[in-house]
Amino acid sequence: METMTAPLELQTVYQRPNALEDTYTNYCPGCTHGVAHRLLAEAIDELGLRDRTILVAPVGCAVFAYEYFDLDGCEAAHGRAPAMATGVKRALPDRIVVTYQGDGDLASIGAGEILHAAGRGEKISVVFVNNAIYGMTGGQMAPTSLPGQKTSSSPKGRDVAMTGNPMRMSELLAQMEGSAYVARRSLHDPANIRKAKKAILTALKVQEAGLGFSMVELLSSCPTNWKLTPSEALKWIETNMLPIYPLGDYKVADAVRDL
Amino acid sequence: MARELLKGNVAIAEAALRAGVEAYFGYPITPQTELLEHLALRMPELGRVFLQAESEIAAINMVYGSACTGTRTMTSSSGPGISLMQEGMSYIAGSEVPAVIVDVMRGGPGLGNILPSQGDYFQVTRSAGHGDYHPIVLAPASVQEAIDFTMLAFDLAEKYRHLVIVAADGMIGQMMEPAELPPMRPLPTKRPDWALTGADERPKRVISSIYMSAEAAERFNLKVQARLKEIRRNEQRSTEYETDDARLLVVGYGSAGRIAHSAVVAAREKGLKVGLFRPQTLYPFPEASLSKIISRIQGCLVVEMNAGQMIEDVQLVAAGQVPVRFYGRMGGVVPVPEEVLAAIEQAYDSMSELSLAAPA
Numbered sequence: 001m002e003t004m005t006a007p008l009e010l011q012t013v014y015q016r017p018n019a020l021e022d023t024y025t026n027y028c029p030g031c032t033h034g035v036a037h038r039l040l041a042e043a044i045d046e047l048g049l050r051d052r053t054i055l056v057a058p059v060g061c062a063v064f065a066y067e068y069f070d071l072d073g074c075e076a077a078h079g080r081a082p083a084m085a086t087g088v089k090r091a092l093p094d095r096i097v098v099t100y101q102g103d104g105d106l107a108s109i110g111a112g113e114i115l116h117a118a119g120r121g122e123k124i125s126v127v128f129v130n131n132a133i134y135g136m137t138g139g140q141m142a143p144t145s146l147p148g149q150k151t152s153s154s155p156k157g158r159d160v161a162m163t164g165n166p167m168r169m170s171e172l173l174a175q176m177e178g179s180a181y182v183a184r185r186s187l188h189d190p191a192n193i194r195k196a197k198k199a200i201l202t203a204l205k206v207q208e209a210g211l212g213f214s215m216v217e218l219l220s221s222c223p224t225n226w227k228l229t230p231s232e233a234l235k236w237i238e239t240n241m242l243p244i245y246p247l248g249d250y251k252v253a254d255a256v257r258d259l
Numbered sequence: 260m261a262r263e264l265l266k267g268n269v270a271i272a273e274a275a276l277r278a279g280v281e282a283y284f285g286y287p288i289t290p291q292t293e294l295l296e297h298l299a300l301r302m303p304e305l306g307r308v309f310l311q312a313e314s315e316i317a318a319i320n321m322v323y324g325s326a327c328t329g330t331r332t333m334t335s336s337s338g339p340g341i342s343l344m345q346e347g348m349s350y351i352a353g354s355e356v357p358a359v360i361v362d363v364m365r366g367g368p369g370l371g372n373i374l375p376s377q378g379d380y381f382q383v384t385r386s387a388g389h390g391d392y393h394p395i396v397l398a399p400a401s402v403q404e405a406i407d408f409t410m411l412a413f414d415l416a417e418k419y420r421h422l423v424i425v426a427a428d429g430m431i432g433q434m435m436e437p438a439e440l441p442p443m444r445p446l447p448t449k450r451p452d453w454a455l456t457g458a459d460e461r462p463k464r465v466i467s468s469i470y471m472s473a474e475a476a477e478r479f480n481l482k483v484q485a486r487l488k489e490i491r492r493n494e495q496r497s498t499e500y501e502t503d504d505a506r507l508l509v510v511g512y513g514s515a516g517r518i519a520h521s522a523v524v525a526a527r528e529k530g531l532k533v534g535l536f537r538p539q540t541l542y543p544f545p546e547a548s549l550s551k552i553i554s555r556i557q558g559c560l561v562v563e564m565n566a567g568q569m570i571e572d573v574q575l576v577a578a579g580q581v582p583v584r585f586y587g588r589m590g591g592v593v594p595v596p597e598e599v600l601a602a603i604e605q606a607y608d609s610m611s612e613l614s615l616a617a618p619a
Contacts, residue, residue: 080320083316091328
């Protein structure tokens with residue numbers, strides 16, 4: 001009779017990145033914040049940046065991001081993360097400074113701060129999680145909400161005549177001379193998640209090389225406030241968000257191509 | 260160091276440099292702009308950080324970020340800009356990071372004008388943003404005091420890990436007078452043990468002002484209140500002039516205090532028993548010294564370049580023991596000593612009537 005022999009060593013093929021804490025998060029089931037956190041943490045690990053990265057957390061669902069990352073971190077006022085990150089980076093120019101912001105934070109209340117950070121070519125990296133809604137306050141309309149999208153503050157659907165069309169922040173920020181790298185990716189399926197990881201790696205490398213402002217926009221799901229199941233929510237990104245927010249590289253400075 | 264002719268705003272900027280300010284973030288606003296301009300020139304010369312922000316909101320949040328790294332950081336502005344900074348000021352206080360703000364006060368409310376005023380007393384002493392706290396507030400009455408208090412501001416900010424405001428007015432900022440600058444202090448060589456520098460061979464550090472449970476938030480508030488109590492015990496500052504035999508006490512700070520001083524000198528020449536009390540800290544209000552004087556006088560006259568803001572603090576100390584009268588000009592009008600003297604004489608007369616009317 002043939003006997004099974006166990007392998008002498010078990011090989012680790014998947015583990016928590018060092019830059020992530022071993023803890024529970026406050027994110028809802030099916031929300032892609034967890035994926036975005038993991039991608040950022042993996043990128044920080046792979047580039048060996050954990051011990052010199054400072055994370056600036058936003059106000060929004062990611063308000064406790066500093067509890068989930070094993071990094072030095074601080075918590076900005078709503079929308080002010082790019083200004084706070086500017087203060088950190090100018091004081092400590094050899095550190096890696098990352099803001100993690102949602103669409104209400106970055107595109108609405110903090111539109112001025114993000115625009116000027118890019119305009120100055122501030123050497124920070126921004127992870128911009130765009131789920132077309134205010135998550136933490138319970139699903140209100142954001143500047144990024146889609147035309148006709150029903151939210152708790154646009155119960156009959158976003159009326160573009162009254163509230164305007166979705167603001168495309170990557171396209172806008174790519175116009176700034178100071179932007180070295182601006183890209184939009186999506187977290188709705190594994191192939192796109194892999195592309196998102198690569199973009200985050202590039203953004204961090206851009207900062208390391210001191211090339212200027214870098215941002216990766218991540219189209220993300222909010223099943224709770226979209227009132228969809230997690231799998232429906234991923235489908236909703238693909239069907240409804242991609243046409244409004246085309247994926248791609250919006251700014252790749254020449255020096256970035258050489259990285 | 261020799262005395263030299265210095266403009267207030269420039270003197271404050273140069274004093275900050277000599278106190279070892281390592282990073283400045285600001286936004287132009289009259290009447291403080293020379294402060295920003297001086298640092299725009301000098302900070303890069305010394306290899307330090309100068310950045311003109313896109314707004315006062317951004318400036319104060321840059322200050323917040325820089326201060327979180329244990330870097331000696333400041334900003335400056337005037338009333339309308341200080342209003343915009345209130346958000347960041349509250350976060351700074353809620354995060355226990357030291358920072359210095361210079362407010363060169365101008366006429367308000369609204370856009371008001373660019374003339375000297377003390378209209379920000381409430382907004383700098385009472386809360387400076389949402390939540391329960393007070394910044395430490397220093398009020399210079401001369402260019403020399405502006406220099407000295409700027410140096411002191413950094414010491415107090417770091418000692419207490421607290422927000423310190425130097426509340427000057429447009430007159431102090433814009434006037435030129437002889438003053439002596441201190442020698443350059445060495446920069447700090449070591450960052451404090453709470454500073455964000457990257458978690459390199461140590462546990463991570465987090466700076467935040469969020470406390471989710473009521474109990475935790477109350478515990479933090481109690482800690483802030485304990486610190487404020489210590490500040491009230493240690494840091495009250497004031498000067499007095501001719502208070503020993505005074506029957507009427509004039510109380511004024513900053514430029515108003517200085518103008519009141521001239522008026523008190525003139526009143527003394529007329530034989531009136533008048534003294535001056537000039538708070539140098541607006542928070543903590545110098546209640547211990549004022550209280551002692553109030554116990555031996557018959558009346559108070561508060562002089563301010565506003566509609567009467569500090570008078571509330573004087574009334575709290577007086578607690579009804581003596582009448583507290585007020586003389587103030589608003590909207591950027593700077594009173595001249597003669598009109599303050601007239602107010603003194605009027606207060607003195609009414610006080611005499613009161614004491615004549617009182618039963619023996």
